[in-house]
Amino acid sequence: MNFSEKLKELRKQKGISQEQLAEKIYVSRQAITKWESGNGIPDIENLIAISNLFNESLDSLLSEEKSLISKHEFLYESRTEYDLDSPKKIDLKLGTAHEVIIEKTKNEKILVIAASNKLNYLAQQVKTKIVEDKRRMDVVVKHSEDLSDVAAMENLFILVRIPERFVAEMELSSELENLKIRDITFDAIEFGGKAKNVFVSNASGHIELDTNSNLNVEIKDAKGKIDINQIHAISKISFPAGQNYYLKNAGRFTRFVDSDSKILIGKRNLKDPSEPTDLIVELNGWKSEVQVLKAD
Numbered sequence: 001m002n003f004s005e006k007l008k009e010l011r012k013q014k015g016i017s018q019e020q021l022a023e024k025i026y027v028s029r030q031a032i033t034k035w036e037s038g039n040g041i042p043d044i045e046n047l048i049a050i051s052n053l054f055n056e057s058l059d060s061l062l063s064e065e066k067s068l069i070s071k072h073e074f075l076y077e078s079r080t081e082y083d084l085d086s087p088k089k090i091d092l093k094l095g096t097a098h099e100v101i102i103e104k105t106k107n108e109k110i111l112v113i114a115a116s117n118k119l120n121y122l123a124q125q126v127k128t129k130i131v132e133d134k135r136r137m138d139v140v141v142k143h144s145e146d147l148s149d150v151a152a153m154e155n156l157f158i159l160v161r162i163p164e165r166f167v168a169e170m171e172l173s174s175e176l177e178n179l180k181i182r183d184i185t186f187d188a189i190e191f192g193g194k195a196k197n198v199f200v201s202n203a204s205g206h207i208e209l210d211t212n213s214n215l216n217v218e219i220k221d222a223k224g225k226i227d228i229n230q231i232h233a234i235s236k237i238s239f240p241a242g243q244n245y246y247l248k249n250a251g252r253f254t255r256f257v258d259s260d261s262k263i264l265i266g267k268r269n270l271k272d273p274s275e276p277t278d279l280i281v282e283l284n285g286w287k288s289e290v291q292v293l294k295a296d
Helices: 002-013 018-025 029-036 042-052 149-155
Strands: 076-084 089-105 110-115 126-134 135-145 157-163 167-209 214-233 234-239 245-248 255-257 264-267 279-284 289-294
Touching: 002 029, 002 042, 018 029, 018 042, 029 089, 076 289, 089 110, 110 126, 110 135, 157 167, 157 264, 245 255, 245 264
Parallel strands: 089 135, 089 157, 089 167, 167 214, 214 234, 214 279, 234 289, 245 279, 255 289
Antiparallel strands: 076 110, 110 157, 126 135, 255 264
8 A cells, every 4th residue: 555545544544534634734735635646745744743643653654655765854864884896795783673775876885874753863872883804894783772672673774775886795684674675686685683574676686584583575576586594483475466486495394375375385395497487485494384475
């Protein structure tokens, strides 16, 4: 559901008219009509007002819209840039956050943005340290003692932009709600930690998801391979119509099931696809299950 549909539904659930909503957040009725018809999105102040009125998070309101962090519309930001001159193995230790976005940039600087709408002491509470040698770069995001993990999980967004021609192997460790890997080509990205949602769009390479938390994985225009390495987890993965993929079960007591929970692959399937495929999804680990869904 996009923003316009979400706003209309929330307004009707509350039983108020467009004019009443406009009065509550101090805008014109024409502005509400514009937003609900999909002809625009409110600025950050009005988004926050809508979020507070309906008790809905900004992430929920904008779940299908382009992330705010890419529009630089957060109230508070802390930026760290560092020049790259050659491909390196990059180790990202990002701690606790609500959302982490990995994407490419066309210049020669790695950019790390920490952003929030509620952490008004963000620049003092969140620091980024970058250390490199000839082959490796460590990017560490540290929280001050007065920033709780609960506050970071609810309010901290981190964007990492990697120079397009220097994208190589990456390791990412974090505890977060959403991980977004988009618009990027790479050798390998390995994620270790906890996540609820993983979104992969317009991306190419080898992704490893090493987590024992239940995952919701959404794929769009992806190529390469995705390894889901889990123990005692139940996850979901969804593909849009037209995505060419192959499922491979290489774990012990693991299986893929369909939308009706019927077993697709119950035993180990180690065969390579007999026909060319854009994406291989391999399930590893022990006593885990992944439900395969088709996105609308």
